[in-house]
Amino acid sequence: MSCKEKLPYNALPDILYRIGDIADRSDTPCYLVGGYVRDVLMRKTSQDIDIMIIGEPVPFAKTIKQELKGRNFVVFERFRTVRLELETHDSGTILLEIVGARKESYNADSRKPITEIGSLEDDLSRRDFSINAMAVPLNQENRNCLIDLFDGYGDLRKKILKTPLEPEKTFSDDPLRMMRAARFSSQLDFQLDRKTMTAMSSMAERIRIVSKERVSVEFLKIIASPKPSVGLMILYKTGILHEIFPELTAMAGVEQVDGLGHKDTLLHTFQVVDKLSENSDNPWLRIAALLHDIAKPLTKRFSKSSGWTFHGHEVVGTKLARKIFNSMRWPLEPLPYVQKMIRLHHRPIPLSKGEITDSAVRRLMYEAGEDLDDLMKLCRADVTSKNPGKVKRIMNNFNIVERKITEVAEKDLLAKWRPPIDGCDIMKALGLSEGRIVGIIKKKMEAAVIEGEIPYNREAALDYIKKTYREMQNSQQAAISKK
Known part of the structure; x- marks a missing residue:
């Protein structure tokens, strides 16, 4: 195999050269392959390293484990592959995957390969893309040469897949x-x-x-x-x-009625996800951005007086999100968070218009809870207008909302709002057991705090629930007397 390029000697961690020395002692052709080679050429760091040998990988991997003190040794016999971890001085812990060169064939109805022993060329040709189909020998004779049978290095420089x-x-x-x-x-x-x-x-x-x-x-x-x-x-x-993901593609396109069209919801959604990604690495907030308008195709209506409307798409979207999570086999733990973002993504918009009351801000803070900052990031990303003046006006309004949130939080100590008393406190104070009445009283108390009817402290909340319970009992007695 001809050497197209040669890597600088210090391009690789020293432990890989030690592996090459082990390969020389056993007369085993040994190559660095796959994404790690690509990353080295792109000057990116990676802890996942693929090594391919011509021969049996298990005995070779056992020697590496013994001489280099490897751990977490796992054999995948069907794929002639061994995985282990090595501790290095210069690169920390690396995950090493050692595979025997192989060629593959497939049945039409399966992506599981039928494998057999192959050559270096067989192994490189079965890779997904040319940029992942380069190899670097670790043996002393051709150490650090770049073997590139499919011009992967050229594609890498041209940024082509x-x-x-x-x-x-x-x-x-x-x-x-x-x-x-x-x-x-x-x-x-x-x-x-x-x-x-x-x-x-x-x-x-x-x-x-x-x-x-x-x-x-x-x-x-x-x-x-x-x-x-x-x-x-x-x-x-x-x-x-x-x-x-058919629910996403259902959002594509613009429908016209009487010369009036709505924006392409799919393209808008892609823009929102990109804008959000500039400010958040949270994958589930990005998923919330992807799904925030997912129910618009189901709620789309046209009337001559109002034009296009999507009433209730936030509520319908939360239900559709569960179906999508199940269909995509996503973990269900982040689902309530994503549903909250979908349900509330329009909630701050009315607050950005006109006079903002403390009670309206409290209610938003209560409903968003500790996810309020994420909600505001989503709301800002949702502004994709091409009109610079409109965008500036909306963003300024959001700034006003966020300042108001800070003011109310400082005033009421509601930055991470929790009711001053919980259901257990209510049951103990009123001598009640768990049930519907406790829930009703708790919601009334929370609403009273949020609306500013009572101060945010434990004593006021206890006085309020006792008064509320007495009123409920009196009302019930009055109803019985009328019968």
Whole structure:
């Protein structure tokens, strides 16, 4: 194999050269491969390192474990792969994956490969993209040379994603690679070449053979990328988004009635996700941005007097979010947070107009709780108007709302609002057991504090619930007497 480029000696951590020395002693061809090579060329750091050898990986990995004091040794016999961790002086803990060179074949209805022992070329050609199909020998003879059979280094410099083989072959073997194409485009800001994009469009339905769990992992990586709309737009243009997330593609397009059209909700949503991503790495806040208008297609109405309306899309959206979380196999723990963001994303807007009352601010603070800052980030990202004057006016109004929130928080100590007493306090003070009456009294007390009818302290709240309970009892007695 010819040496296209040569890496500087200090480009790799010293422990990799020690592995190369171990390989020389056993006369084992040993190569650094995959994403780690790409990251080295891009001057990015990574702790996940793939090493490919010509030979049996398990005995070789055992020698590495013994000589370099590896830990968490795991063997994947079907894929001729070993995983272990190594502690290094210069790079901290690294996760090492050692695999034997292999070639793969696939059944049409499965992405699980049938593997057999292969050559270096076999192994590199089965990779997803040319930028991930480069190798660097660790053996002393050709150490630090770049083996690049598919011009991955050229594609890296041109910021292009191409498959090593014909894209139809690469994507047919493993359709998840189409999701990875969108993900790498988003993460690295690379363009897909025309043949790759065309193949993805013609093979979009093949993504159906991939498990939802694997699709979900790649989708969330796109959402976590610096500019998620890059990957999302690729999925949309190729038709893959419709296969994996039809609720999103239902938002696309503009409908016209009597010359009046609404904005393209899908494009607006992509813009919101990007704007939010500039200010938050929280993946579930980004998901909330993705889903904040998800129910607009279901609530869309047109009337000659009002034009286009989407009444109740926040409420319907919270219900649809649960269905989507289940469908996408996302963890349910963040669901209440995402639903809260969807439900409240329009709530601060009326506060930004006209006079803001303390009670209105308290109610927003109470409902948003400790997620108020995230809600305001979402609201700001939701402003995608192309009119600079309008954007400036809305943002100034949000500034006023946030100043008012600070004033009320300082005045009422409600920055993270909690009622001054809880249900247990109510049951103890009134001699009640758990039940509907306790809930009613608690809600009345909370509303009284929020509206400023009683001060925010324990004594006032206890006096209020006792008075409220007496009034409820008197009202009940009066009703019985009338009978």
